[in-house]
Amino acid sequence: MRSLFFVRKDRWLVCSECLFASSSKQQEMFAELWRRAEMAIRRSTIAHVLGASVLALTAASVAQAQDTADAEDVAALDDNIIIVSAEFRDTNLQETPLAITALTSEALESRSLDNVADVGRSVPSVTLRVASAGYGKSTQAYIRGIGQSDFNFALEPAVGFYVDDVYHASLFGSVFDLLDLERVEILRGPQGTLFGKNSIGGAVRLISQKPSNELEASVKGTYGSYERLDLRGMVNLPLIDDTLALRVSGASKQRDGYVDRVDFACANPDQAGNLQPTVTSGDCTVGTLGGESVRAGRAALRWTPDTAVEVNLTAEIMRDSSEGAADSLIHISPTTALNNYNANKLVPTYGIPFDSRFVTDPYVTYASYRDLSNGRQVPATNTMNSESFSGDVKVHLSDSVTLRSITAYQRFSGRFTQNADNSPLPIALTDNNVSFRQVTQELRLQGEALDGLLEWTTGAFYFDSKAHIRGGVSLPASGPNGIVFDQNDQVDGENKSAFVHAIVHPTDRLSVTAGVRYSDEAKTYRFDRTNQPSGTPFFAGGAFTAPEATFDRFDYKLGIDYQWTDDLMTYAQYSTGFKGGGINPRPFTPASAVPFGPETLDAYEIGLKSEFFDRMVRLNLAAYYSDYTNMQLSANGMDNLGNPSIVISNVGEATIKGLEAELTLNPAPAFVIEASGSYTDFEITDLGAAAGVSGGPTLDSKAPGTPEWKFNLGAQYTAEIDGFGSLTPRFDLYYQSRVFNEYTNNPLAAEPGYTVANARLTYDSPGEDWSLALGVTNLFNKFYYVNRFIQAGGYNFTGQPSRPREWSVTLSKDF
Known part of the structure; x- marks a missing residue:
């Protein structure tokens, strides 16, 4: 079995179990897991070392079963890593150069948040609220002082709503239920160069759970x-x-x-x-x-x-x-x-x-x-x-x-x-x-x-x-x-x-x-x-x-x-x-x-x-x-x-x-x-x-x-x-x-x-x-x-x- 070398920050790491880690995403995943092992060693705690080893072995078995692994595999193995896709690629939240908050489905449930308007309470500089009676089923969204309150279709939302990367173009109909979600991402500041349409204040992204190969x-x-x-x-x-x-x-x-x-x-x-x-x-x-x-x-x-x-x-x-x-x-x-x-x-x-x-x-x-x-x-x-x-x-x-x-x-x-x-x-x-x-x-x-x-x-x-x-x-x-x-x-x-x-x-x-x-x-x-x-x-x-x-x-x-x-x-x-x-x-x-x-x-x-x-x-x-x-x-x-x-x-x-x-x-x-x-x-x-x-x-x-x-x-x-x-x-x-x-x-x-x-x-x-x-x-x-x-x-x-x-x-x- 050959070893696969890959770079992680300022040092080379060797993973003898990473024969099948052929993609850059997998290399990042194994690098992250290997770093956890190093942290465990520094803590000098046997339990942490064993835990990190289990993570690495589990990752290797995943790699052998599937040639291309998504970055979500990392999140599945370690709850402390939050994976986001704000730049249309899966990245660790802490390595994404954006003002972004991500809440998993578990986090939403633990906070008793039932719809997207409730989510804004947990995010700085963000106001999400259900509109007044005259504006119907609308979520009035404001991020960093910029927003829109009127539902009328002649007007544009200042904050873009996206469900599985599909843009929702109207305030009316934006009181989304949090149905079978994987996570919610809220991006603060203009998203003018990547996202679909006119997100001057920011973007609210709802990412649903995908079908998996398990019953x-x-x-x-x-x-x-x-x-x-x-x-x-x-x-x-x-x-x-x-x-x-x-x-x-x-x-x-x-x-x-x-x-x-x-x-x-x-x-x-x-x-x-x-x-x-x-x-x-x-x-x-x-x-x-x-x-x-x-x-x-x-x-x-x-x-x-x-x-x-x-x-x-x-x-x-x-x-x-x-x-x-x-x-x-x-x-x-x-x-x-x-x-x-x-x-x-x-x-x-x-x-x-x-x-x-x-x-x-x-x-x-x-x-x-x-x-x-x-x-x-x-x-x-x-x-x-x-x-x-x-x-x-x-x-x-x-x-x-x-x-x-x-x-x-x-x-x-x-x-x-x-x-x-x-x-x-x-x-x-x-x-x-x-x-x-x-x-x-x-x-x-x-x-x-x-x-x-x-x-x-x-x-x-x-x-x-x-x-x-x-x-x-x-x-x-x-x-x-x-x-x-x-x-x-x-x-x-x-x-x-x-x-x-x-x-x-x-x-x-x-x-x-x-x-x-x-x-x-x-x-x-x-x-x-x-x-x-x-x-x-x-x-x-x-x-x-x-x-x-x-x-x-x-x-x-x-x-x-x-x-x-x-x-x-x-x-x-x-x-x-x-x-x-x-x-x-x-x-x-x-x-x-x-x-x-x-x-x-x-x-x-x-x-x-x-x-x-x-x-x-x-x-x-x-x-x-x-x-x-x-x-x-x-x-x-x-x-x-x-x-x-x-x-x-x-x-x-x-x-x-x-x-x-x-x-x-x-x-x-x-x-x-x-x-x-x-x-x-x-x-x-x-x-x-x-x-x-x-x-x-x-x-x-x-x-x-x-x-x-x-x-x-x-x-x-x-x-x-x-x-x-x-x-x-x-x-x-x-x-x-x-x-x-x-x-x-x-x-x-x-x-x-x-x-x-x-x-x-x-x-x-x-x-x-x-x-x-x-x-x-x-x-x-x-x-x-x-x-x-x-x-x-x-x-x-x-x-x-x-x-x-x-x-x-x-x-x-x-x-």
């Missing part, structure tokens, strides 16, 4: 507060040994609402004026908001006819028939328009004005979801149906060159309604019935050259989308005669791009990264709206198509990193990114339906990744500075005729500075402490055309969705009990400072800082084939608003109240 299955059930009942299951079937495997997973989630809908006239007859109750007995409750009813399924087929070809086919389906999103009235600020409407319409007709009598307990709303002025009634609903199909083909053209093709088709639709005044009076009622479909195609050619001196990736990306926004808007309090219309708008988008990315290793320790991407985008918007009940065109002249928004752009990246020791790496980089332009989606005259251009970002970052004391301490730091230009600002208000005026335009510049830290401590093998923190300084330096606009932003305005300070702390300890199994208590604490929700920084629409705690106790059986967990979220029952919103007209403020303290019991079984 396995699992089932999990959860019961908890508000009659919560979750069921999840998975089965992995090897259809043809080492060639074809099928993995099927499914989930069902059911939970009652936590905000009560109450009939105002029934509960408050002395304040109801001429309003008549719809119920006359009991507690006057007519329903709830915030309830969930979701079904989802996923099937993945993996075909590996030989070592050079891998084909993954995936189909996903979701049916979400949830009730209306939680929403309640926070405050009413009288304006001239509201006072006139109260005096001229509401009081004469209904005997009462729209005033603070409708502001009540935040877990109660008086929303009736009907407009008494015209008879329009809508259900309190927040639904989403989706289907996604993708094909991922990877072909090793040679030992050093790989071609990958990712083809995907997605479609989703849903309906979400909001009674924005949270009262039975005719003020504001919206009904959004939306649909979206997209086709994406990405080709990547990736390889190595010059004996590993150069790693390169090049490729092309194509995106095509078509969206419809139907339903209607009822704003009887707006304008001299009110505004009530049905809509049938259509939004089309297209993106074509090409990129080149290269990493050069002049020495074993030094790496230089460079990349460039060219993007060409176009977007059109056809407005088709009809006044109700008259049936006349909303716009003079009828339906029309706004001027097309078109633009192209080059983005760049240049970085350098140096591995000072096996456990210490520093890096510096410059990168650019952009958020695509669009068309003002809510004009009240054709003249307001104008295009706006892309936002742009120039970002500078330095970072450190380190481990100490034989990896008992892991500390990662990042500092960044960004120039943010052509900011897309939205102004909501009233024009001189009393009509709502909503305009989006490119105005202003800002600088963003920040610090991030992530710390992991392993003081004992069974004890882990995790902490992270961030500081974000967002400063507007130029308002451009927005300077001096009444009710607009100022130079002191801070970015929405972005706390200045953010921290999280988690700790867990696994106590092994002979013959009994193990008990693992875990405690998590999350803090964020004050958050504004729009650029005017209105204090009534700002959320003060708050702290939330979760706790979980897990029992694992001796064979680790089943477990029982008790979890409590919002342990100290802290109240806060997930988000706040100033409704059109500027006189009423609504918000999504936080979920109260909730408990759950989860039983899991592996087969």
Whole structure:
């Protein structure tokens, strides 16, 4: 048996068992394992030496069974190594020169994180939250002060969502369930040169479990507060040994609402004026908001006819028939328009004005979801149906060159309604019935050259989308005669791009990264709206198509990193990114339906990744500075005729500075402490055309969705009990400072800082084939608003109240 020599940092290592380690990935894997053996020797602990030897022998047997091993094999052998693919190649997290956080499926479960919006709590400089009722099934994502809150398809997300490297182009439909995931990666800072489309703020990547060649299955059930009942299951079937495997997973989630809908006239007859109750007995409750009813399924087929070809086919389906999103009235600020409407319409007709009598307990709303002025009634609903199909083909053209093709088709639709005044009076009622479909195609050619001196990736990306926004808007309090219309708008988008990315290793320790991407985008918007009940065109002249928004752009990246020791790496980089332009989606005259251009970002970052004391301490730091230009600002208000005026335009510049830290401590093998923190300084330096606009932003305005300070702390300890199994208590604490929700920084629409705690106790059986967990979220029952919103007209403020303290019991079984 011959030995295989390979270099690792500054020394040559010999592995006599590595006969079959012919690929560079395998060489890296064996090098890592061999380094563990050296660490064990330094510790002079027999148990560690034996453990490292077992790892090496296990790796050798894996190599003999499979000629090409993925880097995930390392992660399977050592839990302390986190493998990521943020640069389209599998690398150790600690050797990846990016600000990136990766959470495995086990980490997500231990923190009681149920959907992608929950994940942001554990990541510095990141805010992920479920949108307010007016924006439907959307995740509002902000990274390092840059984000997007509006679901409308005319607008682009600032943070890209990717599911198995398939780009998701809309905020709507982005409340992803964490179904059968391997891990979640969150990349901070612009990802303009590698990732599919417009990830100016960063990227959220969900990586699913792939089918394997082992027969396995699992089932999990959860019961908890508000009659919560979750069921999840998975089965992995090897259809043809080492060639074809099928993995099927499914989930069902059911939970009652936590905000009560109450009939105002029934509960408050002395304040109801001429309003008549719809119920006359009991507690006057007519329903709830915030309830969930979701079904989802996923099937993945993996075909590996030989070592050079891998084909993954995936189909996903979701049916979400949830009730209306939680929403309640926070405050009413009288304006001239509201006072006139109260005096001229509401009081004469209904005997009462729209005033603070409708502001009540935040877990109660008086929303009736009907407009008494015209008879329009809508259900309190927040639904989403989706289907996604993708094909991922990877072909090793040679030992050093790989071609990958990712083809995907997605479609989703849903309906979400909001009674924005949270009262039975005719003020504001919206009904959004939306649909979206997209086709994406990405080709990547990736390889190595010059004996590993150069790693390169090049490729092309194509995106095509078509969206419809139907339903209607009822704003009887707006304008001299009110505004009530049905809509049938259509939004089309297209993106074509090409990129080149290269990493050069002049020495074993030094790496230089460079990349460039060219993007060409176009977007059109056809407005088709009809006044109700008259049936006349909303716009003079009828339906029309706004001027097309078109633009192209080059983005760049240049970085350098140096591995000072096996456990210490520093890096510096410059990168650019952009958020695509669009068309003002809510004009009240054709003249307001104008295009706006892309936002742009120039970002500078330095970072450190380190481990100490034989990896008992892991500390990662990042500092960044960004120039943010052509900011897309939205102004909501009233024009001189009393009509709502909503305009989006490119105005202003800002600088963003920040610090991030992530710390992991392993003081004992069974004890882990995790902490992270961030500081974000967002400063507007130029308002451009927005300077001096009444009710607009100022130079002191801070970015929405972005706390200045953010921290999280988690700790867990696994106590092994002979013959009994193990008990693992875990405690998590999350803090964020004050958050504004729009650029005017209105204090009534700002959320003060708050702290939330979760706790979980897990029992694992001796064979680790089943477990029982008790979890409590919002342990100290802290109240806060997930988000706040100033409704059109500027006189009423609504918000999504936080979920109260909730408990759950989860039983899991592996087969």
